[in-house]
Amino acid sequence: MAATEQTIDQVRELTEGKYKYGFFTDIESEMAPKGLSEDIVRFISAKKGEPDWLLDWRLRAYRHWLTMAEPDWGKLHYPPIDYQDAYYYAAPKVKEKPKSLDEVDPELLKTYEKLGIPLKEQAILAGVEGAGDMPAVAVDAVFDSVSVATTFKKKLEEKGIIFCSISEAIQTHPELVRQYLGTVVPYSDNYFATLNSAVFTDGSFVYIPKGVRCPMELSTYFRINAKNTGQFERTLIIADEGSYVSYLEGCTAPQRDENQLHAAVVELVALNDATIKYSTVQNWYPGDENGKGGIYNFVTKRAACRGKNSKVSWTQVETGSAITWKYPSCILQGDNSVGEFYSVAITNNMQQADTGTKMIHIGKNTRSTIVSKGISAGKAQNTYRGLVRILPKAEGARNYTQCDSLLIGDKCGAHTVPYIESKNRSARIEHEATTAKISEDQLFYCRQRGLAEEDAVSLIVNGFCKEVLKELPMEFAVEAQKLVAISLEGSVG
Amino acid sequence: MPLIEIKNLHASVDGKEILKGIDLTIDAGEVHAIMGPNGSGKSTLSYVLAGRDGYEVTDGSVTFAGVDLLALEPEERAAAGLFLAFQYPVEIPGVSNTTFLKEALNAIRKTRGEPALDAMQFLKLIRAKAKDLSMTDEMIKRAVNVGFSGGEKKRNEALQMAVLQPKLAILDETDSGLDIDALRIVAEGVNALRSPERAMLVITHYQRLLDYIVPDVVHVLAHGRIQRTGGKELALELEAKGYAEFGADEAA
Ligand SMILES: Nc1ncnc2c1ncn2[C@@H]1O[C@H](COP(=O)(O)OP(=O)(O)O)[C@@H](O)[C@H]1O
Ligand SMILES: [Mg+2]
Numbered sequence: 001m002a003a004t005e006q007t008i009d010q011v012r013e014l015t016e017g018k019y020k021y022g023f024f025t026d027i028e029s030e031m032a033p034k035g036l037s038e039d040i041v042r043f044i045s046a047k048k049g050e051p052d053w054l055l056d057w058r059l060r061a062y063r064h065w066l067t068m069a070e071p072d073w074g075k076l077h078y079p080p081i082d083y084q085d086a087y088y089y090a091a092p093k094v095k096e097k098p099k100s101l102d103e104v105d106p107e108l109l110k111t112y113e114k115l116g117i118p119l120k121e122q123a124i125l126a127g128v129e130g131a132g133d134m135p136a137v138a139v140d141a142v143f144d145s146v147s148v149a150t151t152f153k154k155k156l157e158e159k160g161i162i163f164c165s166i167s168e169a170i171q172t173h174p175e176l177v178r179q180y181l182g183t184v185v186p187y188s189d190n191y192f193a194t195l196n197s198a199v200f201t202d203g204s205f206v207y208i209p210k211g212v213r214c215p216m217e218l219s220t221y222f223r224i225n226a227k228n229t230g231q232f233e234r235t236l237i238i239a240d241e242g243s244y245v246s247y248l249e250g251c252t253a254p255q256r257d258e259n260q261l262h263a264a265v266v267e268l269v270a271l272n273d274a275t276i277k278y279s280t281v282q283n284w285y286p287g288d289e290n291g292k293g294g295i296y297n298f299v300t301k302r303a304a305c306r307g308k309n310s311k312v313s314w315t316q317v318e319t320g321s322a323i324t325w326k327y328p329s330c331i332l333q334g335d336n337s338v339g340e341f342y343s344v345a346i347t348n349n350m351q352q353a354d355t356g357t358k359m360i361h362i363g364k365n366t367r368s369t370i371v372s373k374g375i376s377a378g379k380a381q382n383t384y385r386g387l388v389r390i391l392p393k394a395e396g397a398r399n400y401t402q403c404d405s406l407l408i409g410d411k412c413g414a415h416t417v418p419y420i421e422s423k424n425r426s427a428r429i430e431h432e433a434t435t436a437k438i439s440e441d442q443l444f445y446c447r448q449r450g451l452a453e454e455d456a457v458s459l460i461v462n463g464f465c466k467e468v469l470k471e472l473p474m475e476f477a478v479e480a481q482k483l484v485a486i487s488l489e490g491s492v493g
Numbered sequence: 494m495p496l497i498e499i500k501n502l503h504a505s506v507d508g509k510e511i512l513k514g515i516d517l518t519i520d521a522g523e524v525h526a527i528m529g530p531n532g533s534g535k536s537t538l539s540y541v542l543a544g545r546d547g548y549e550v551t552d553g554s555v556t557f558a559g560v561d562l563l564a565l566e567p568e569e570r571a572a573a574g575l576f577l578a579f580q581y582p583v584e585i586p587g588v589s590n591t592t593f594l595k596e597a598l599n600a601i602r603k604t605r606g607e608p609a610l611d612a613m614q615f616l617k618l619i620r621a622k623a624k625d626l627s628m629t630d631e632m633i634k635r636a637v638n639v640g641f642s643g644g645e646k647k648r649n650e651a652l653q654m655a656v657l658q659p660k661l662a663i664l665d666e667t668d669s670g671l672d673i674d675a676l677r678i679v680a681e682g683v684n685a686l687r688s689p690e691r692a693m694l695v696i697t698h699y700q701r702l703l704d705y706i707v708p709d710v711v712h713v714l715a716h717g718r719i720q721r722t723g724g725k726e727l728a729l730e731l732e733a734k735g736y737a738e739f740g741a742d743e744a745a
Binding site: 439440441442444445446447448449450451452453455459460462463464465466467 | 543544545546547566567568570571572576577579582583584585586587588592593594596597598600601604636653657
């Protein structure tokens with residue numbers, strides 16, 4: 001499970017070190033000046049030694065972005081973002097590992113403890129010197145915009161699997177990157193994706209060759225660290241014919257006061273008979289109970305099921321961030337292709353989430369399943385926004401959508417905004433939606449059996465989310481269940 | 494020493510007084526029955542003892558196993574050994590019976606300073622108890638009370654009681670919704686728990702249940718007070734005469 005966190009936390013103390021050594025003013029920090037301009041785009045591209053075609057692509061994106069307006073259709077309220085008041089490039093510096101757990105941030109350890117991670121493992125996670133061997137999960141850490149660690153590469157290479165940072169892929173496999181980058185999410189797609197295309201600094205790249213079943217879960221642990229540094233991750237996963245891969249993305253973030261912008265893009269391509277399972281546990285700093293601080297998370301995630309019989313399954317557990325704007329989608333192009341979206345979104349205190357999916361049925365007999373569980377507590381607002389579109393040639397297409405909302409307390413809100421467009425009479429679309437409150441009956445019943453109120457809420461909510469949580473790989477599922485409990489702390493009583 | 498001692502207990506719901514001075518003492522090892530017309534306050538008494546929100550105690554005291562019961566939170570009362578088999582058991586979608594009971598038992602054990610049971614130990618325990626109640630493995634895996642028939646829900650309450658092994662079990666109309674075979678099975682389960690350290694308070698509208706769970710003492714509750722107390726023959730008398738002599742309560 002949490003071995004996935006290893007690298008991040010190894011890297012975490014790198015950045016902690018930065019504060020200590022006054023990194024921000026240090027020229028060695030390789031931090032670009034604040035603000036966004038063509039020069040910054042060129043600077044980023046030059047720093048990374050990118051080929052001309054990529055610089056051109058970035059510049060086209062940047063110029064296009066200047067003509068765009070920030071979307072305002074989400075059910076989200078936040079002060080205007082000053083895009084000139086952020087840094088767009090920062091590279092981490094290598095620092096010594098802590099000698100023991102005593103040297104590790106106690107806040108971090110507290111979180112580990114709540115997640116039930118044993119002490120020995122905590123030491124490994126925190127990157128304490130000599131505390132552990134290689135993790136059981138392949139990790140590619142994206143940290144402060146530059147991938148700093150890639151493990152298990154050898155084992156993957158034997159199978160011909162490429163798993164590395166996208167910057168590295170640009171150098172080592174430019175033809176693959178060029179063939180697929182921007183083909184699922186074009187640079188002009190939307191405000192945040194366009195911004196990302198101009199200034200993305202790093203992310204993961206995965207290629208699974210024909211007929212290969214990836215022997216392990218691939219994992220990236222994101223972590224936002226440098227102050228005021230917007231994070232613009234770019235991930236590209238290609239599953240060639242008949243291949244299979246399961247990819248885990250997880251995030252945690254230390255507390256901080258400033259709102260931080262995050263605009264990632266994830267592109268997935270599944271060719272004939274290929275399957276991609278993409279799981280996310282997102283737990284960025286949500287802000288305090290008054291809504292101060294917290295991450296702004298504007299993400300574009302999209303999968304192209306290009307081949308016949310291809311399948312993409314998105315599973316997400318969203319508990320963090322002050323603002324979540326995110327619609328992992330599937331373009332079901334290949335005949336008989338399958339798209340799935342399983343989502344748990346928990347908002348507490350002042351958090352706002354506007355999340356859902358788009359299932360675009362193009363090929364014949366394409367099928368999609370949407371299961372969304374929204375939980376609101378405190379004064380939070382939680383919106384499911386989903387589009388199911390059946391195009392004229394999608395003979396026999398089927399969609400099943402289930403949207404359930406759970407309210408804790410009476411100051412929060414849950415909203416369901418389903419859009420359905422069908423241009424083929426043979427399509428079958430089913431939509432079910434429910435909204436419920438945790439009842440006093442249920443709470444009393446649990447407490448009468450000996451459970452404290454918060455444990456009762458956590459049990460009831462975990463039950464409510466079960467259909468989604470069971471889609472997660474084992475190592476994530478256990479952590480996710482605990483996260484559900486942690487994110488609802490203080491929501492009752 | 495009495496296991497539970499209720500003195501002059503007054504309680505209101507929504508500002509309306511329902512319990513108007515209950516006095517009731519139960520010793521360990523005893524089974525007491527409370528009978529009474531609908532709406533007389535039987536369920537209210539069970540909720541007040543279990544500490545449900547909204548049931549306000551306005552006067553009186555309750556001492557349970559030597560402690561002031563009314564000062565405890567509901568979960569602390571459970572840990573102290575008080576169990577309520579609900580008249581209307583509650584559904585918890587997505588949470589299996591096994592998970593629910595394991596969490597509950599381990600929460601209680603933790604409060605008592607006892608080590609938690611691991612998954613295997615617990616599974617062994619719940620399987621054995623389920624078998625006694627003729628419950629299948631499939632039933633204990635199902636979500637708590639979801640899709641259960643009325644009778645299955647009551648049997649599930651008996652299962653929880655058997656696993657949690659309370660000092661005082663309050664059974665609120667456990668007979669309602671049970672056919673005669675299920676009634677016998679549940680009654681056997683309850684009887685198996687009878688022991689010198691344990692007491693039961695069996696709430697029922699009908700005498701029928703008391704043929705199977707034979708009480709030591711029978712009380713009649715009406716108008717928020719215990720009106721009469723006697724031996725098990727009092728139940729038979731009520732069965733014959735009805736509650737007419739106590740006057741009709743408002744319907745519940
Ligand atoms: N939540 C409630 N709000 C208002 N009145 C209630 C509530 N619960 C019970 N009562 C009233 O209290 C009285 C006793 O009810 P109850 O304890 O359920 O009786 P019994 O279990 O003996 O049938 C009835 O008049 C009922 O209407
Ligand atoms: Mg009743």
